Amino acid sequence: MTQQDGGAASPPLVCFSPAVRNVFSVCFTVCRPVPFVDEFSLRSHVWSGYEAAAKHFAAADLDVDLSGRSFMVTGANSGIGKAAAQEIASRGGTVHLVCRNKGRAEAAKDDIVQRSQNPNVHVHIVDMSSARQVWEFAQRFSQDNALHVLINNAGCMVNQRELTDEGLEKNFATNTLGTFILTTALIPTLQKAEDPRVVTVSSGGMLTQKLNLDDLQFEKGAFDGTMAYAQNKRQQVVLTERWAALHKNIHFSSMHPGWADTPAVQSSMPSFHAKMQSRLRTEAMGADTVVWLAVSAAAAKQPSGLFFQDRKAVATHLPLAASRSSSQDDDRLLAALQELALKFKP
Numbered sequence: 001m002t003q004q005d006g007g008a009a010s011p012p013l014v015c016f017s018p019a020v021r022n023v024f025s026v027c028f029t030v031c032r033p034v035p036f037v038d039e040f041s042l043r044s045h046v047w048s049g050y051e052a053a054a055k056h057f058a059a060a061d062l063d064v065d066l067s068g069r070s071f072m073v074t075g076a077n078s079g080i081g082k083a084a085a086q087e088i089a090s091r092g093g094t095v096h097l098v099c100r101n102k103g104r105a106e107a108a109k110d111d112i113v114q115r116s117q118n119p120n121v122h123v124h125i126v127d128m129s130s131a132r133q134v135w136e137f138a139q140r141f142s143q144d145n146a147l148h149v150l151i152n153n154a155g156c157m158v159n160q161r162e163l164t165d166e167g168l169e170k171n172f173a174t175n176t177l178g179t180f181i182l183t184t185a186l187i188p189t190l191q192k193a194e195d196p197r198v199v200t201v202s203s204g205g206m207l208t209q210k211l212n213l214d215d216l217q218f219e220k221g222a223f224d225g226t227m228a229y230a231q232n233k234r235q236q237v238v239l240t241e242r243w244a245a246l247h248k249n250i251h252f253s254s255m256h257p258g259w260a261d262t263p264a265v266q267s268s269m270p271s272f273h274a275k276m277q278s279r280l281r282t283e284a285m286g287a288d289t290v291v292w293l294a295v296s297a298a299a300a301k302q303p304s305g306l307f308f309q310d311r312k313a314v315a316t317h318l319p320l321a322a323s324r325s326s327s328q329d330d331d332r333l334l335a336a337l338q339e340l341a342l343k344f345k346p
């Protein structure tokens with residue numbers, strides 16, 4: 001793993017007491033295992049934590065016929081996104097796979113169609129880090145398609161500071177701005193559907209971060225990809241809360257999938273992956289709450305705007321952590337993204 005230590009100007013690691021911070025820096029940023037780890041906290045993220053939680057799941061929640069409902073999953077050619085798309089297709093839903101690479105997307109589609117025997121699986125090639133591409137795609141899509149559920153799953157943790165062709169920092173462009181533009185542009189289409197939902201795959205890593213509006217693209221000081229990622233994931237949780245407040249007729253939720261053995265974990269966190277591999281969740285376990293939020297009647301009965309792990313709403317702040325932002329700051333995030341997004345609108 002190549003992450004640098006958080007420098008003075010890194011996005012803020014919130015102020016826990018040292019003991020709490022020691023435990024949670026491991027349990028939630030998934031990046032720098034230190035010798036002392038609280039086994040109980042760690043367990044909730046791994047395979048055994050899923051197994052324990054799943055004993056309380058209502059199997060009937062996912063016993064649904066999704067024929068006639070349309071789902072969009074970003075980053076759907078691998079990992080949690082592909083597993084979620086597979087579950088939805090298996091229940092008869094129409095699935096739009098939004099992927100960057102045509103070859104990998106088509107291979108995923110063939111696999112999903114073959115396993116589900118559902119031909120209603122469609123590929124759209126979009127680079128979620130390109131603000132212009134995301135706008136163009138969403139506008140094109142809305143002209144011809146209905147959409148009931150958007151699953152914002154595509155995500156990355158780029159460990160060196162990299163800029164996109166549009167001059168945006170890559171993690172921010174993909175995780176935050178791409179998610180913001182796609183959701184914003186599809187809200188009018190979602191509003192026309194029955195029981196519309198937006199599920200955003202965030203991460204428990206966001207618990208280490210307080211919203212930092214002063215440096216959205218990590219221009220100041222030493223760059224730390226793990227912190228950039230966690231800050232983006234905090235932004236997704238804040239956006240979910242704001243969207244829920246603004247658009248009452250759409251059900252919004254964000255979630256933490258636990259730690260699942262996926263290509264992103266292998267490539268972005270190789271030493272963590274090597275140490276934890278035998279304990280990581282499967283991709284399907286990581287996708288379970290995504291699917292539950294996207295399809296179940298039980299999820300729709302939950303208030304809009306919450307953050308979930310293993311089919312339960314969980315806190316968005318750790319005890320003793322100074323990670324809460326003011327509602328004015330949450331609004332400022334929305335306004336800053338709106339202003340930036342409009343610069344790329346065709």
Ligand SMILES: NC(=O)c1ccc[n+]([C@@H]2O[C@H](COP(=O)([O-])OP(=O)(O)OC[C@H]3O[C@@H](n4cnc5c(N)ncnc54)[C@H](O)[C@@H]3O)[C@@H](O)[C@H]2O)c1
Pocket residue numbers: 074075076077078079080081098099100126127128129130153154155156174201202203204256257258259260261262263264265286
């Ligand atoms: N696996 C875990 O333990 C874990 C933990 C917490 C959160 N997450 C989140 O789960 C989501 C899915 O990740 P995953 O673990 O399944 O890894 P993954 O690598 O299998 O999935 C990420 C997907 O996003 C796609 N993607 C990345 N950048 C893109 C871009 N610019 N345009 C289009 N697609 C792009 C990738 O191609 C890939 O299909 C991510 O948002 C990740 O942050 C994963």
